Amino acid sequence: MKIAYSHLVRHINDGPSIDELSNKLFQLGHEHEIENKIFDMEFTPNRGDCLSINGILRDLSVFYTINLDQDIYDEQISDLLINFENLSKEICPKISFLKIEVDKLPSLYKGALEEYFCDLSLSKNNFFTDVSNYLSYETGQPTHCYDSDSIKGKLTFQEHNGNKEFESLLGKKINLTEKNSVFLLNNEVINLAGIMGGLSTACSSDTTSVIIECAFFRPESVVGKSIKYGINSEAAHKFERGVDPECHERVLRRFVKIISEHANIINLELISHKYEESQLHQILIDVNKINKIIGININIDEYIEYLLRLGFLVKGNYIEVPSFRSDIKTQNDLAEEVARVIGYDNIPRSEIKIPANASKRNNIENKIRYFLLDHGFYEVINSPFVNVSSEYSIKVDNPLDSNRRFLRTNIINSLVDNLLFNERRQKDSVKLFEISDVYSTEGNLQKRRKLSIIASGRVGLNYQEFSTKISIKYLSTIFAEILPNITFDFKTISRDKLDTKLKSEIIYLEIDVEMLSDDVLHYVELSKPAKEFIQYKPISELPSSYKDISYLIRNYSKVEELQNLIFNFKDEILKDIFIFDYFKNDKKNEIKIGFRFIFQSKDETLTSSQIDKVLNDIVSMSLEISEIEIPGLN
């Protein structure tokens, strides 16, 4: 909700700056942003009472002297005769109708009404609707204006169950279904109560006579309806969060006053229906309980003073909750009020002592994760939502889209997607794993915690593993290290039906975690979790390329010099370097050493000339080392 700083501060005697006011609003729990001296407020759903100028000022009166100079019409108003029947009094226990007729519509707005539209850059509609909107902003109570001439016949309020057609005042045709609270005129829906009025009875720019409806609707009758019917309604936002049931008389008299400041009223009639007496909630005064909850030590006078400033009253041994605070029911609620006034940041810390326990994260699962890390596997996390179902798939009733209609019944399909994703990014050694709960309807609802691994391509990117391809034998051998007593059923996945031209074998394993035995606990891992949190460097989505250079070295002492030179070579497009080949031929007294250079840019797809330029620099520098050569180099 947008509220202008100027609209608040003109009622505050102390005239706080916008920054000071902002700090106080945060202390009270009213989150906001500020742009051009407008507060964009985000109130918590329990504070419907704050959705207005007056509501915020009520809270700010904790800190400031508030001057609400909002005049109301205080003369007698004659009774309105209207053919109205309330068939759902439990939903709408209070309702008033005010009829106003003016002789001529104003050409200009004055005072707070004009400032409301001007300061918040709002579009005007028609006079009566504009006043209604302004009053909702000022008081928090939505009202609805019917063109008097359109209200002919019997007006009924009821919770209607069944299909009905309704055309909103914005011209949107809606098919109402199931239970809806509505106003009917001669059995036709003219107003979706608390949400939006209808087109047939709406005011126009020529309307000079209106019937204003001011009602209290139970929040439950409004909740969810604006979303269901796709109606953006500020009134619904307020009714859903609860409005003050006792404000109607004052709001309608304020309505009359604003109209009278702009036009000559020639007819004025009012009728109010109150079907139940309001009982204000009372809570026993218990300052010790409040001190215990918050962990402070205030005396009863301070306690009472804080609550009085917020509009609470003292009635004997009880605190009486004002009608606009429907969220206050318990001692804990009152404790929060007191804590807000003191300021959460001003409440001192009290040392917490939780009794120790010997809880630990799942050791077996953890050990297997570190074992996989040691063998070059990366842990991934995938979404459980998939578009293919199996016999036992769980169906999502309200999926985000048709591609996410089911919950996966295995992990491996996600890992295949992950593998192909990385292969398309020129990765020729991909080893991934995921541990996750997987749900199915097999039997009844079944949860299985699964470990799934997938691997394809080179075993590793170093000179010992570069030429070895990942195979079932390789994976079986490494798993035998940690779980010698279990035979794992590694399988291959055919690439025939996959969107890939690569040929390397894809191996996978998917097992229930409970199959892993305590043997894994003996494993001593190499990998350690990073102690410091790494600052991530944004990655490039552009393709990478590689180039290899193989050196022949006859003076063995030059091997280290060459490595130092190459590994210290830096260039913006040079992403990685590793030794993929190393061979020492004792008969010939020579060493062959092959380096792979990976190139990638953050900004552009690299051309061969860009890569060659860097490569030439490497070659030139390296050949300055004596007694090394690059076979085949012209």
Added chain:
Amino acid sequence: MSSSKDIILPELVKNLGALHPINHMKDSIMDLLVSFGFEIVNGPEIETEKFNFDMLNIKKSHPARQMHDTFYIENKSNLLRTHTSPVQIRGMLEKQPPLAFISGGKVYRKDDDATHLPMFHQVEGIYVDENVSFAELKDLIYKIIFSLFGEDIKLRFRPSYFPFTEPSAEVDILSKDGKWLEILGCGLVNPIVLDNCNIDSNKYSGLAFGLGVERIAMLKHGVKDIREFYKSNLDFLSQFK
């Protein structure tokens, strides 16, 4: 010419993998909380309305129930949990105070953009004993945030609203560029929730807190787009070792 004994073999770079940064962050937070005395409890990701909402005082008619855009499954018979709080409800039903539980894991909400995903991770904690106060909650939250972000970090507590806590607070930290960033939600357990779990709210009180793991990981690692975590891109994952 040097003899072969003089040769230093090129370093054999062992290609180690890496934990997923979200799991690593979740584990780090859980380990920290275990060191404070909390016990880990686990629960299902598929939940009932009773445990996900009703027991937590999130009434059907309450707007808070709309805030949790929920995925329902199998003709609304169950749902994907929208927070890890139901795990704590299950824990409280099994054990009487004093109790201190944490639960961490995946949660689901119907959301999908650069800052929200339909699946994300939470860690939540609850401590119930006699005379647990808001002042103790503040102490715990300071300890958690100081451990995660260092003792120089500035933080503020703001009143907020959760149906399962009262009083409720949100906690912000001051970023390097001078902006307050929301980091966690917390509060004293609403006595209604204790009563729902057959814990005498006249005798016991409790504190509870919840952190979004992705949010903390984004801040700690400087990741700007939450979706990066779930692309399974090796160029991304390999940075976290």
